[in-house]
Amino acid sequence: MTKHFIDKQYDVEELDAKRSFGRGEKRGDYADAWQDTGNVVLVGLAGSGKSTLAALLSERTGLNVLTPANPEEAVKLLGGSGRIIVLGDELVEDVTVQPVVHGAGKVFYLMTDSQTLSSRVAEGLSDVDAEQLWRDMSARLAVMEPQFYSVLHFILQAGRSPEELLDDTLEKVAF
Secondary structure: OEEEEEEEEOOOOOOOOOOOOOOOOOOOOOOOHHHOOOOOEEOOOOOOOOOOOOOHHHHHHHEEEEEOHHHHHHHHHHHHOEEEEEEOOHHHHOOOOOHHOOOOEEEEEEEHHHHHHHHHHHHHHOOOHHHHHHHHHHHHHHHHHHHHHHHHHEEEEOOOOOOHHHHHHHHOOOO
């Protein structure tokens, strides 16, 4: 029998064989960073819920939330330990910050679509061109998503409720 999986062909000898995947024993790409720092790093575009999740995480874990204002402060904070660090997209994009993010702790990318992001950002603004904001968010997402992927350990579906994001994050922090 032949099965197709993502444009690759595999021969399967046992027709009824099953393989299941679960939580792995080793998480070598991020375990050391977490053990060494105890940091939780949240990245994403404006409107993804980074600040809301950070506040909930702080309540639950007792860790302080820090939001650096510039690249120098970001690099300094990422070098510390036992904190929740919220990085805006402009900091993740910075050439001095980006190389240190992945090793600074467990990095969570709050991912969602540009329509959701623009809707959330527009909520706090009185006179906004929603169509233009959506276009701007779409363009920014296209630029930043590969950069978020280059530093992340986990992706959180930011369209979910803050409580669901909190539970998901706490489960992953416990690895």
